Amino acid sequence: MSDLNRRSFIKTTGIAGGGVLIASFASVPPGVLAQTDDADLVSNYDLNAFIKVDSSGKITIYSANPEMGQGIKTALPMIIAEEMGAAWEDVTVLDAPIDETSFGRQSAGGSTTIPRTWEQMRKMGASAREMFLSAGALVMEVSKDELEASRSRVAHTSGRSMTFGQLASLASRQAPPPEDELMFKSRESYTIIGTSVSGVDNLSITTGLALYGIDTNRRDMLYAAYQKCPTIGGKVVRANLEEVKKMPGMIDAFLLSGNDNPRELMDGVALVGENTWAVFQAKQALDVEWDTSRASKDSWTAMVNRAQSLHGSRGDTETIDKGDVEDVFEDADNTTLEALYEFPFVSHFCLEPMNCTADYRKGSDGEKDSLEMWVPTQRASRQLEMCQRLYGLGEDEVTIHVTRLGGSFGRRTSNEYVCEAIEISKRMNAPVKLTWSREDSVRHDFFRSGGFQSIKGAVDNEGKLVAFENHFMGMETDGRPVSGARFRDTEFPVQNISDAYLSQTMFDIDTPCGPWRAPGSNTNAFVVQSFLNELAHAGGRDYVEFLLEILGEPRWFEPGNIRSLNTGRAADVISLAAEKSGWGRSLPAGTGLGMAFYFCHAAHIAEVAEVTVDADRNLHIDNVTVAVDVGPIINMSGATSQVEGSVIDGISTMMTQKITMEEGQIQQSNFHDYEVMRIGQTPSVDIHFIQSENHPTGLGEPALPPVAPAVANAIFSATGHRIRKMPFAEEGYTLV
Amino acid sequence: MVDLKVNGKTHAVDVPSDMPLLWVLRDVLGLIGTKYGCGIAQCGACTVHVNGASVRSCSTPLAAVGDGEVTTIEGLADGTNLHPLQQAWIEHDVAQCGYCQAGQIMSAAALLAENPSPTDAEIDLALQGNYCRCGTYNRIRKAVRSASEAGVAIFDPATEVTA
Ligand code: FES
Numbered sequence A: 001m002s003d004l005n006r007r008s009f010i011k012t013t014g015i016a017g018g019g020v021l022i023a024s025f026a027s028v029p030p031g032v033l034a035q036t037d038d039a040d041l042v043s044n045y046d047l048n049a050f051i052k053v054d055s056s057g058k059i060t061i062y063s064a065n066p067e068m069g070q071g072i073k074t075a076l077p078m079i080i081a082e083e084m085g086a087a088w089e090d091v092t093v094l095d096a097p098i099d100e101t102s103f104g105r106q107s108a109g110g111s112t113t114i115p116r117t118w119e120q121m122r123k124m125g126a127s128a129r130e131m132f133l134s135a136g137a138l139v140m141e142v143s144k145d146e147l148e149a150s151r152s153r154v155a156h157t158s159g160r161s162m163t164f165g166q167l168a169s170l171a172s173r174q175a176p177p178p179e180d181e182l183m184f185k186s187r188e189s190y191t192i193i194g195t196s197v198s199g200v201d202n203l204s205i206t207t208g209l210a211l212y213g214i215d216t217n218r219r220d221m222l223y224a225a226y227q228k229c230p231t232i233g234g235k236v237v238r239a240n241l242e243e244v245k246k247m248p249g250m251i252d253a254f255l256l257s258g259n260d261n262p263r264e265l266m267d268g269v270a271l272v273g274e275n276t277w278a279v280f281q282a283k284q285a286l287d288v289e290w291d292t293s294r295a296s297k298d299s300w301t302a303m304v305n306r307a308q309s310l311h312g313s314r315g316d317t318e319t320i321d322k323g324d325v326e327d328v329f330e331d332a333d334n335t336t337l338e339a340l341y342e343f344p345f346v347s348h349f350c351l352e353p354m355n356c357t358a359d360y361r362k363g364s365d366g367e368k369d370s371l372e373m374w375v376p377t378q379r380a381s382r383q384l385e386m387c388q389r390l391y392g393l394g395e396d397e398v399t400i401h402v403t404r405l406g407g408s409f410g411r412r413t414s415n416e417y418v419c420e421a422i423e424i425s426k427r428m429n430a431p432v433k434l435t436w437s438r439e440d441s442v443r444h445d446f447f448r449s450g451g452f453q454s455i456k457g458a459v460d461n462e463g464k465l466v467a468f469e470n471h472f473m474g475m476e477t478d479g480r481p482v483s484g485a486r487f488r489d490t491e492f493p494v495q496n497i498s499d500a501y502l503s504q505t506m507f508d509i510d511t512p513c514g515p516w517r518a519p520g521s522n523t524n525a526f527v528v529q530s531f532l533n534e535l536a537h538a539g540g541r542d543y544v545e546f547l548l549e550i551l552g553e554p555r556w557f558e559p560g561n562i563r564s565l566n567t568g569r570a571a572d573v574i575s576l577a578a579e580k581s582g583w584g585r586s587l588p589a590g591t592g593l594g595m596a597f598y599f600c601h602a603a604h605i606a607e608v609a610e611v612t613v614d615a616d617r618n619l620h621i622d623n624v625t626v627a628v629d630v631g632p633i634i635n636m637s638g639a640t641s642q643v644e645g646s647v648i649d650g651i652s653t654m655m656t657q658k659i660t661m662e663e664g665q666i667q668q669s670n671f672h673d674y675e676v677m678r679i680g681q682t683p684s685v686d687i688h689f690i691q692s693e694n695h696p697t698g699l700g701e702p703a704l705p706p707v708a709p710a711v712a713n714a715i716f717s718a719t720g721h722r723i724r725k726m727p728f729a730e731e732g733y734t735l736v
Numbered sequence B: 001m002v003d004l005k006v007n008g009k010t011h012a013v014d015v016p017s018d019m020p021l022l023w024v025l026r027d028v029l030g031l032i033g034t035k036y037g038c039g040i041a042q043c044g045a046c047t048v049h050v051n052g053a054s055v056r057s058c059s060t061p062l063a064a065v066g067d068g069e070v071t072t073i074e075g076l077a078d079g080t081n082l083h084p085l086q087q088a089w090i091e092h093d094v095a096q097c098g099y100c101q102a103g104q105i106m107s108a109a110a111l112l113a114e115n116p117s118p119t120d121a122e123i124d125l126a127l128q129g130n131y132c133r134c135g136t137y138n139r140i141r142k143a144v145r146s147a148s149e150a151g152v153a154i155f156d157p158a159t160e161v162t163a
């Protein structure tokens, strides 16, 4: 029976609400199967939406979530292969099409993919394994309990065995076992999970094969650039279109008027040509008149001034008031400290600039229009929704190919570069690749918002933390806080002490902001872990002891909720980082150790930086020791990569990066005015995992927040100089 | 119309002579392994070899290449035999997003062709113009070291032709 016929009688049973039933195995769309079905002499058999095995034993596992460097395209198939009993070398990973009914949520972000799909991937693998065992029992005429699946074979206790390839056809026709009867392998028996597996795209990456959105090439494709107003939100009045159209390689130039939504379409000038360079040249030659009367007037200088004037006061809105902090601060036996911390806006600076290829086709003879797109995106489902809302195109008319992402860090969650490509393609009635320049990618980013915290705390005469107060000054747009602009009452150490007061004042801005690797956490960690270190010092305390004392008895604030602080896990990572870094040893002058702990994204992480600083504030980070508890590790190589990458990203950002705006214009544009860390400045990173029995959780973000305070605390220990502002370059430090 | 030699093949290309090599490779010849990152010779994503030396193709006009032999990431392997650096990159699982890696490998290949056993400081110097947003630097250094220690003869079509 051909796959097509077989599929036609198996019903698809996606569940509403995003889950995926094991029985939804009719769901690999024809387009995907066409890649191999017709051409191959071997036959392919679907075990479920994620797994296909052919009669030669080749196993195809579909990766359904966007890969942006976080390693998900390797890690999720590893989980499936493990439970299935596959040998990893038999596995080929292919990208799944966008089909959330079959594959569940196909986004990535918030370090949630692993925790969200762990169960689902295990079920897919275990279900396929059971189908192979049932098939093996039938063919070998033995009882199923005497069989075991491993290394892509079904083996009987007698020693007889058959390969997955031999059993594939029959296995695919076995009923998938009920979900609640599925058994998972024990950790001790893992042969794939927890090992180091090289990324499945590494051969393509190292040989230069097309993977990224920017590499898309379609027949008769045109190239486009889009110029928006340098002052955020400006409207286009007129431009020298006729002149730029005459430039070499140019095909067309026209104005687009937007819907004033920076996440969709803003006004601008579209440039279409025969190649990217032609349109970039035309962009340089553009002379545009903008109407900025209603555009952003944001000014970083004004924000700094306002924050300084608010320092020491309480915010507009109280967010928590417990105990009586005033009383504690007034007690003469206590030592009270107060400080203003500052952190700037920063850019995502993904190395692959924003881009999208769209092919909008007008329907002929009353047929509906259709749209096919190649998009590096973290959230394809948002684009489906947008296509429906803005263009009246339903899921049947829209095909989205999610490409590999050349970095994202939260950036590729908006739709505007997609919308721009659609508009230009629609106008040209041809496939169009829109490429943003580096300058566009910096000036029109959705930035990590800057902010300020006026923070106050007290230690008693034994150096114990007794009160904590914070006035958070963050950004909001149209009355809503921007991504990460929050200081929650679950922020450490608020839950751990009896006297705490939190308030906030929000600054209204028009500069677009969005999620940036560990939103909120990446700045709150710097402020709180630096300030607690100030308090420990004021109380004459060792910082590790001080932290362990605040944590107190091992307890879980909301038992069973992995997103709540577990003080036992916290204490364990702090102690491990201290031990591995040689905390407490004596160091030469100008050298220091600094510790920071942070809990976010369900991850407990402690980091110790060792630094050497000279009289000219040349800063050498000798080493960063990291202790991590995110439960069991799936891919050891991928996990250490994420930790190393987060630490380096955190240092790079902390040292030099800062986006400023005046009169609504972003003042940075490329590498010459937005510095990034280079290979020679890279510290060694020494990583230790506590593989607790907890549910595995994501590691794309949480190792970043602790590094800046760890380095700041180390600088203090080496020099006595306290840094309360990022980037550290503004305090005169140079990373060497 | 000029002749451009890339990875051992000659292509007749009909584009303005001031067009940067990067866009000739990507948009005219379809060799998309070479990446655009900044366009101002700052990030190294566009690194290729011209006569064995590493250059930033985003800032190298076609006219400046002349009859030079261009090698891109697509031409680094010897047929199906990967360059030792490509092998090392896979063994050490260097890439995160991977976007910078073609440029990193090309810079490292030019280094090893000149200096088969570089020190860490020499590796840092040769790669200081190659930015990795994902922070894979420690693995890059390890991979270069292991490719150099492997002592495998370095195959570079460009240097072979000009030698
Ligand atoms: S694109 Fe050439 S150096 Fe960045």
Ligand code: FES
Binding pocket: A069, A351, A406, A407, B095, B096, B097, B098, B099, B100, B101, B131, B132, B133, B134, B135, B136
């Ligand atoms: S691996 Fe992402 S930029 Fe280097």
